[in-house]
Amino acid sequence: MTSLITGPDGRARCAWVGDDPEYRRYHDDEWGTPLHGDRALFEKMSLEGFQAGLSWITILRKRPRFREVFAGFVPELVARFDEADVERLMSDAGIIRNRAKIEATIGNARIVRTMGEGELDALMWSFAPPASGIRPTSFADVPAVTAESTALSKELRRRGFRFVGATTMYALMQSAGMVDDHIEGCWRA
Template sequence: MKEKALSEAAIEAITTGNATGNAVLCDDGLKRPPWAVGNTLLREYYDSEWGMPVRDERGLFERISLEAFQSGLSWLIVLQKRDALRQAFRNFEPDIVAKFGAHDVERLLADAGIIRNRAKIDATINNARAAIALREDGGLVEFVWSFKPAITPAPRTIAEIPTSSEESIALSKALRKRGFKFVGPTTMFALMEAVGIVDTHLIDSHRRGSSGVWTA
């Protein structure tokens, strides 16, 4: 994969280990968190998608599924396999995935393009069924967004970004009671960051406040 050129400041931050702290000034004059400056795919994801509100069932189910597949792996691996995962899971349409059976599981386990983990595959199918069941109580989107906190973090450095919160712990417990799997507190906090429920963009990042959900 071809990498975009970085500013001298970005290169220095990464090579000296300072990339774990402040936002990095990139070649285009914009500041981004260290994880979003060294790879084209991550940078594009950060600039266009991460932290933007997801308020449709299919989209939110996909994000929950991808966060589950990411468990124990890097997010870059998930992004690299995202198109293959979408194809394998029929664009993460809950009504279709919920009908997957043993034959589909074997098909998925034989698909070298995706993350072949039986527990995560089973969880995705299970979670599709759980998402459908939630429609009787307002649906997945309303359920997940009801855990939006009153305030959002305002980190200046990576070290100040939490990995879980009272709300992500509560969401995790609530989803588990509804039958969901692979929805631990840390995974759910990552979901909340990814879909705009909280804004953990660094204060001096050019993306801070871009979701419209939070103003600062």
């Protein structure tokens, strides 16, 4: 499989974008851009958890509804959700209706709520590897798991977070700009 694809605008992009306009927008505007803030990283953690076993485009298409029904992913608000909210979310076809993932998101919000302002951001970014200056030249150069994502996963699980496995945390690190895996030749590289 080729590692780059040229879009309708003539720009070379990481080939996972394909020809989907939403993937192209996400790649160009979000993926690999440094993301900070407890709320933003809690949202990213939650959505990456919901993505487990699914394609990311499914999550992107459902993200507006996720934001609506999960109170904008404001941890203090999500932490107040109760069993009635779980049932409400389980009946909402606009999101991924997985009880374990819904309950994990609420539980994770409760943990974030106990943390100090900026603590989740600082914790996550403390596991970002130093920039190596070496850019991947193909998808084969992009790992699914790293020592850093494994360590982040272990620390989050130690604190009680769920759906934060090492592969999920590496995907978060990529999307939140903690690592830059844009393929060499991509206009964003």
